[in-house]
Structure formats: C-alpha cells, structure tokens
Amino acid sequence: MFTTLIDANTLSQHLDDPKWVILDCRHDLMNPDFGRNAFAEGHIEGAQFANIDTDLSGPKVGADGVFRGRHPLPDRATLIETLRAWGISDDSQVIAYDAHGGMFAARLWWLLRWVGHGAVAVLDGGLAAWNAAGLPLLTPALPRTHGNLTDKPSLVRTVSVGELVENLDSKRLQVIDARANDRFRGENETIDPVGGHIPGARNRFFKDNLQADGRMKEAAALKQELSAIVGAPEKAVMQCGSGVTACHNLLALEVAGLSGAALYPGSWSEWSAAPSRPIATGPA
Template sequence: MSTHHYTTLISATNLLLHAQPDWVIIDCRHDLANPDAGRAAYDAGHIKNARFAHLDNDLSGAKHAADGTFKGRHPLPDHHNLISKLQHWGISDDTQVIAYDAHGGMFAARLWWLLRSIGHANVAVLDGGLAAWQAEGQPLSTVEPLAAPGNISFKTPLVHSVNLHHVETHLINPKHVLIDARAPDRFRGENETIDPVGGHIPGAKNRFFKDNLLPDGRFKSGHQLQQEFGYLTSDPLHTVMQCGSGVTACHNLLAMEIAGMHGASLYPGSWSEWCADPSRPMTTGV
C-alpha cells in the first residue's frame, strides 16, 4: 500500500513516481455541447488503467425532483448511487483516487468534490490534466480495465452544500458571500448559450474558474490563490460557490482548498436551477 496521500492536486511527475497498483485513476473528460465527446476521447486514448466517468450519467443525479421541480442541469447524485458507482470502479475506503480531464480540472474537480462529500479524503486532481501526463512522454492506452469491486462506504462528509432555500434566505445577509464561477460574459448576462436566461443571482461576485490556472493549465500556487480569493471573501464558512450547474463551482472550491481556505459550501443547483423560476430575482451586468 502507498504511504503517499494526495488530497488536492498531484503532479504528473508524482503520479509517475508514486502510483501504486491499488490507486484508481478516473478519466472525467466531457464536453457540455457534446455529451458523447468525453467517452469518445477516452476510447481513443487514456491514461493506462483509467476508468471513465461521465458527467451526466455518473457524476450527476436526476434533473427533476419527485414532484417535477427542476433541480438544475447537473444535480448531485444520490449517495447510494454514487457509492455503487465508486465501488464498481474498484474504489475502497483506503483507495487513493486520481481524477483528470483535458480541461484544466473543470470536470475532474467535480469528482474530487463528490468523493469528499461522502468523506473520502484521498482524492486528487491531476495538475495540468492529460496534457501534463503526455508532456512526461507517457503513452496512452485504449484498453478499458476490469476492476474488482471496491468497498467504499459513506463517512462523515468533508464538504458542505446548500440548497435553493438557503441561497434565497441569505440574499440580503451582508455576511453571506456568493461566488459565481462562470465566464464574465455569462455572469453579465451576455452570450448565454446553455441556460434559457442570462444573468446572475443578485449580490453574487464573479470568479471565473479558469482564473485559478496558470497559462500551462496547472493551478496557481496556494499563496497566489489565497491572495486572489481573499479579495472576494474573508470568511470561507459563510461563502457559497455556484456556477451554471454546480460543476465549475467545484473548481473554485478546490482552489480554495489549495489556498488553505477551508469550509466554503457548494450550491449544486446554481444558476440553472435559480433561473428556472422567473419569479426569482435576477440581474445582469457587473
């Protein structure tokens, strides 16, 4: 068993040096405009022994509640279903999990957060993603591995989430900080192509998730991230992260964890759930 434990990021070099046979690597590549693209990319070539996770089918739950209420484009999966999927991938309570994509961690961070939501600490995102791995001269595989089932179980969550009601009731609370991870133009209500309404939740601040990255696609240092997020919030425990559908918000949560700013919450429904009801307040511009 490995004595190395990674809980935020792992470099391609360290993955090469320290990977153990019991580690589980998950390919999280996806394209919001083409849901089949991630699987096609995986089939064309992936890190050896990596399993594939589909954002819609594996890392999200049903879009509608039992009463038909829309919960957003990527609601959190039911814990039972999530654990069943993780066990199917061979993940146990002591497994080191490595998540990667080809999008700066945009989708891998979602799996990172989901594992932490069931109390699994040993999960890290491959810093720089597939490009960093290939820069090490490593070949890709087209073989999908067969894994013995794991025994991962639900433990005390390491992260928090809030629901729509929480966000609604804290809109005018000056201690409540809401941070939106979408691109600035979508935050302003411009060039909206994914959700039916453009704009943002009143009072939200904008922190585009790609601002967490260096030009080469790796994350900025913890010190730099701490400085940058410090301009947005001084109290992570009263900070909520959102985006369009609760995916890239996890990237900001990972960045805050790297920065040592612990305790911020995720609003999974995010803008896609919020804007589904025209009676809710919405705003445009900055």
C-alpha cells in the same frame, strides 16, 4: 495521501499500485459523447471513464417534479455504488483528470469528499501535463475489482436554493460564481438561456485559478487573489452554471488553505428556472 493536486510524474510512478484508482472525467457541455469517445482513443493506463451526466449527476427533475438544475447531485447511495464499481475502497487513493484545466475532474474530487473520502486529488494540468511529460496513453480499458467504499461523514458543505433566497435579505453569505464573465453578465444565451447572476454575487471565473500552462497557480498566489473575493471562507458559497465548475473554485480554495466554503449544487440552472427568483445582469 494526496488530497488536492498531484503532478504527472508522481502519478506515473503509481500506475501499478492496486490501491490507486484513476478516473477520466473528460466532458464537453456542447457534445455529450466527447468524453467517452476521447477516452476510447487514449487514456492514462488503468483509468476508467466517469461520465459527468450519468455517473456524477442525478436526475434533473426530482421526485417532487421540481427542476433541480442541469447537473444536480446524484443520490448518495447510488454514487457510493458507482464508486465501488470503479474499485474504490476506504483505503484507495483516487486521482481524477480531464483535459480542461480540472473543471470536470474537480467535480469528482468534491463528490468523493461529499461521501467522506479524503484521499482524492486532481491531476495538476490534466492530460496536457501528462502529454508534456512524454507519458503514454493506452486504449484498452481494464476492469477493476469491486471496491468496498463506505459512506462516511461529509467533508464538505452544501447550501440549498431556499437558503440563498433567504440570503437576499440576510446577506449572511457571499456567493461566488465560477462562470465566464459573459455568462455572469447575462450575455451568453447559448449556454444560459436565462442570463445573469444571483443578486449580490461576485464573479471568479474558474480559469483565473490557472497558470498559462493549465496547472493550478501556486498556493500563495491563490490565497492572495481569493481572499480579496471570498472574505471568510465559512461564509462563502461557490456556484456556477450547474454545480460542476464551482468545484474548481472549491479546489483552489483548498490549495490556498482557505477551507470551509460551501457548494450550491443547483447553481444558476436551478436558480434561473423559477421566474419568482430575482436576477441581476451586468458586472458584479
């Protein structure tokens, strides 16, 4: 069972395995059609397309009329049905990939763990590693038999915006922000109209988890780097712009053997939407 990462050559040996489900998570925050168009142009054999905006996220505004962030968690039952439609069952090995160092594939990895499915891994190095290995891409998308995945106890934790408001005083939790440094400092209004970060947060840009070739750094290196930032994982909360790339830091922590950190799903897009919540700018 693969639970964090898998390399391209190993994946290529399981393309005909009916218990393996491969999902293409390519996305572009500035071009919503990019992922589906890229998938149509070529994808790993047997892969299906997973849309970050519609399949892996819920409505931006809750039933109470409150904004929940750009990519809030989907309804749990709806997500289970989406996963089943992709052919995922309780005995499935799921592989997620993208072309962005795992920043979107990690969201699917985390969501499957959220519904209690541990046999899910991210293709290390993504599509670039697959191409570098000389492995082919196909264009037809083949239908899958409906799966029978069941909802099981979650393998991950979340924290709410209310808990982080309380944490401003208690300082019980350490918030780690996965956004790029300029966004963290409040200097990128194109993506974050309201710039800055949660007071007391520290910055760990998700790309700092990667080697130059786009593959994840070795576990020992990640452990050394992340331990200096995170401290006690069980007291750490990962966030980003909308709860997507924060999952990359959670994946890196898992690879490093530093399990237990939580996700703040609403992340900066939810936090910054309320003028009553304080904002810090500049470096941590």
